[in-house]
Amino acid sequence: MLGRIFSAIMLWILAIFLMAPFVWMLFISLHERHEPIPKIQDTIPTQWHFDNYSWVLFNPTLPVSRFFWNSVFVTTSVVILQLLFTSMAAYAFARLSFRGSKTLFAIFLGSMMFAGSVMQIPVYLMIKGLGWLDTYWALIVPGISSSFSVFLLRQFMLSIPKELDEAAKLDGASDFQVYSRVILPLSKASLATAGAFTFFAVWTDFFGPLIYTSSTEMRTLEVGLSVFKNSYGESQWPLQMTAVVIVMVPLIVVFLFSQRFFIKGVLMGANK
Amino acid sequence: MTLRQKENRSGWLFVAPAALHLFVFALVPILFSIGLSLYRWKLYRPEKSFVGVDNYTYSLRDPAFLNSLWNSLKYALMSVPSGIIVALAIAVMLNQKMRLSPFFRTVYYLPAISSGVAISMIWIYMYLPESGFINTVLSKLHIGSIDFLKDANWALPAIAFMSIWTGLGPRVVLFLAGLVGVPQTLYEAAALDGAVGWRAFRSITLPMLIPTTLFVVVTSTISAIQVFTPVYMMTKGGPEDATEVVGYHIYNEAWTSFNTSLASAKSFILFVVIALVALVQFRMTQKQLEGHSTF
Structure with a gap:
């Protein structure tokens, strides 16, 4: 009993330690926008300025709503396309025997070792050569497949009983029908896991959009936010924090819905 | 067409998009980068000359690059x-084979999934x-104000402390999951031999947590060595290059000075350093595991 109370207290202390900066962010975002940074005891605003949000979103000098739309469009496209292509590859690796499959899978795994920094410059040059700089192509196409997702989905598909495919094939189903009607519906949980990982990675990607885009209209929220900090400098903390909340809300919402799958995926990675 | 040929063909059709992507966005870039x-x-200049391994020998003697590698290792x-x-201490103190509620999971992961x-x-x-939070607390304790991010002694530890905060929740969750996997009978058997408390923890x-720890150590070290965004946002490598970590150094080499080929060489050296660090950690933990398996 005592142990349980102790645990509960520990859980809350840790939660408060991790949450305090976010709570502060939320309160500051509702202060009057020209106010200097308030003392801690004045963190809770006396007047609540919800209009900061519309001011930041629709401010003509820095189109945050446009950044938001860019992030939504890019992230959704990458998540959908990546799930499609990586689930197809995972299905082939888990279910079909084809010549060279072992070698190819080893190459997929090996490529995960290479840090992004080795690829950056050549990928940039390629995107430049294709004339994709400062377009959505540059933000989407490099992300449409990922060795990690292929690995994650393949591991899961290996655990689906093979009899199901065989039964479907006896009924005359083609490989594509087995993939789309049998394997995919049974893989919903692992698709959610891979999708969640991809969502967070793309939504918070800083480096890619930073070097592949240059015009303000093509910036994603993450890079736009860093521009926001520079153009407002050390002043206007309430507006900076408003922008931070705008970046964070979709992350929190998606995490709430996907946390079960997300953590399962993390644990799977740790126990492989 | 035989059944085998058919399966062969559809296998390749299914992997084709991902394999093509891997080829174009990973294999070709790696070779091209070499x-x-x-x-x-x-970048943006027409003249190009073959210099062999000059970029590598130059990098290994470049004090700014070596300093940045050293800063990353320190970090x-x-x-x-x-x-x-x-994180391990908190997980063990929480002990109780518990499943965290979605509320706590979300709260614990929030810093880690944040932008x-x-x-x-x-x-x-x-x-x-x-006026900052930490200095307000310090002033309550009658400690003078410290300008953490502009003080060469404090800037790097300050960013490191932030990353401890960011990684804490997920690590606690991972260790809790690892603890669930430790069979209760082991503790009972050890208690019979008089091993409780600290000794039970040690033995x-x-x-039992070594596999989890290995995973956490290797992945955390690899991402720590490559830290970029907080440095870019908070200190720009300063003050006095105290936070010029290797990721930021290579970024500047490639995208501010446009020394494209030199930056490629430096990122390969970084890749080798990371691979070596991971290998050493893996070996060390492996030894530890063997040493303990006979208990």
Whole structure:
């Protein structure tokens, strides 16, 4: 009993330690926008300025709503396309025997070792050569497949009983029908896991959009936010924090819905 | 067409998009990058000359690059071991084979899934002199104000502390999951031999958690060595190059100075360093595991 109370207290202390900066962010975002940074005891605003949000979103000098739309469009496209292509590859690796499959899978795994920094410059040059700089192509196409997702989905598909495919094939189903009607519906949980990982990675990607885009209209929220900090400098903390909340809300919402799958995926990675 | 040929064909059709992507966005760039590192070439300039391994020998003697590698290692040493020990201590204290509720899971993961830019902006405030959160607390304890991010002695530890905060929740969750996997019978058997408390922790909990710890140590170290966003946002490598970590150094080499081929060579050296660090950690933990398996 005592142990349980102790645990509960520990859980809350840790939660408060991790949450305090976010709570502060939320309160500051509702202060009057020209106010200097308030003392801690004045963190809770006396007047609540919800209009900061519309001011930041629709401010003509820095189109945050446009950044938001860019992030939504890019992230959704990458998540959908990546799930499609990586689930197809995972299905082939888990279910079909084809010549060279072992070698190819080893190459997929090996490529995960290479840090992004080795690829950056050549990928940039390629995107430049294709004339994709400062377009959505540059933000989407490099992300449409990922060795990690292929690995994650393949591991899961290996655990689906093979009899199901065989039964479907006896009924005359083609490989594509087995993939789309049998394997995919049974893989919903692992698709959610891979999708969640991809969502967070793309939504918070800083480096890619930073070097592949240059015009303000093509910036994603993450890079736009860093521009926001520079153009407002050390002043206007309430507006900076408003922008931070705008970046964070979709992350929190998606995490709430996907946390079960997300953590399962993390644990799977740790126990492989 | 035989059944085998058919399966062969559809296998390749299914992997084709992902394999093509891998080829275009990973294999070709890696090879191209090796080639590039053997030339002297600046982005947007036509002249290009073959220089062999000159970029590598130059890099290994470049004090700014070596300093940045050293800063990254220091940063990893500051943030990884302490971050893991704190997380392990909390997980063990929570002990109770518990499943965290979705509320706590979300709260614990929030710093880790957050955008790096957003977190950096919040922590710039945390570290502000005078009015910042940490200095307000320090002044209550009658400690003078410290300008953490502008003080060469404090800037790197300050960013490292922030990353301990970011990684804490997920690490606690991972260790809790690892603890669930430790069979209760081991503790009962050890208790019969008089091993309880610290001794039970040393001889059972710790060795049983080695696979989890290895995973956490290796992944955390690799990402610590490559830290970029907080440095870009909070200190720009300053003050006095104290936070010029290797990721930021290579970024500047490639995208500010446009020394494209030199930056390629440096990122390969970084890749080798990371691979070596991971290998050493893997070996060390492997030894530990063997040493303990006979208990």
